[in-house]
Amino acid sequence: MINMVLLMLLLASVYAIIRLDRLLTAVLLTSLFSVLVASIFMVLDAVDVAFTEAAVGAGVSTIFFLAALAIVGRQCKPTPRRKIIAPLIVVSATGCVLLYASLDMPRFGEPLAPVHQHVAPRYLNDSAAEVGPPNIVTSVLASYRGYDTFGEVGVVFTAFIGVLMLLGAGTRRTSIEPPTPTGAPKESMRKKVVLKEVADLVIAPVLIFALYVQWHGDFGPGGGFQAGVIFASGIFLYALIYGIEPAQRLLPPRRLAYFPAIGLLLYAAVGIISMLRGGNFLNYSVLVNDPLHGQHYGILAIELGVGITVAAVMINIFFSFSERSL
């Protein structure tokens, strides 16, 4: 029942996104889409994924879309009819293939499905003895699948470099300083009394919650990815309310640009250290004498690396967007 309602809302929001030519409304509807998808994940008991979807899809990516809209404008150009046909064919063909493939999929919740047969029983039964954390998602993500997560952090880092290249960060840094007439900021500050009070009230709990999500990821839903995004959104709030310059004074962009690499290197360093101590790359059991303790320290360290990379990437991208739109 609740699945059907969520699915209908999902379809309705997708239809609205496709039909709208006002981009601002479309962006807000994509945020709604992410919230709905997060609710569906929640119904499916995938708490970690729902958390990530809510934080990244509904929160941060909406802010990035809005920042991009500030550069490119709010209206989309009407597409000529003849340009529609080829994409329509491609999309329909892909959709048909996917529908055809879904016929072969096992029934929902089928215990004999391949995903429940391969490695899942081992994760469920042995992860407490082999890795330790009560949250099995964390032990799969950080320890069993440590290579994959390392790759993901690498992807985030690479995407960050790509965005910086596209936005041309660093080339316009000198041009942003002068243009502030002295009267204007004071005027806009005066109007934001309520927002400032609310921001003062909210920012510190947001940052603390980010740290909680970071360090509590072993026990509950959460981890480096979500924590990084939440931390970054606290900084975004500060920058949106108080202006970009105080935020850049707090976190100088030039120094902040090193942090994505630092997080990734921290992750890699854990792997290297475990190799030096005689294990495989990213095998945390050899880090200290007790394998379980080693797993625990290793997971904490790599989650910290993930969190640093994600938070720094998000804040950097936000800063470079706002430099462009000035």
Place this chain on the structure above:
Amino acid sequence: MALLLDIVSWITLMIGSFFCITAGVGLLRMPDVYTRAHAGGMIDSMGAGMIFFGLLLQAPDYLIAIKLVFTFFFLLVTSLASIHALAQTVNVAGVNPKLANIVNRLEKNRQKESPPSN
């Protein structure tokens, strides 16, 4: 005691749902931005507040109750502040409330009508 709690929480949940539905109708039917903002604020303050109170009475232990209180606090503060920011921005952009126009027109009409009568 449990029955009483159930009854009270049912009543508050129903009141909260009622506020949510009426506010949804208001969001669609109200004439201008300000009144629609009021309807939107109603969802977050009264609707969500009543529903959270109803859920609070159903909370099995104090940890969940505290989490609910925190969630409601943040929802209240952030969403009402964002509605305030919206209305403020619209006001700064120079949109007048429609109701104010109606009031102005009524007053003008009265002034027009009153001088001849004097």
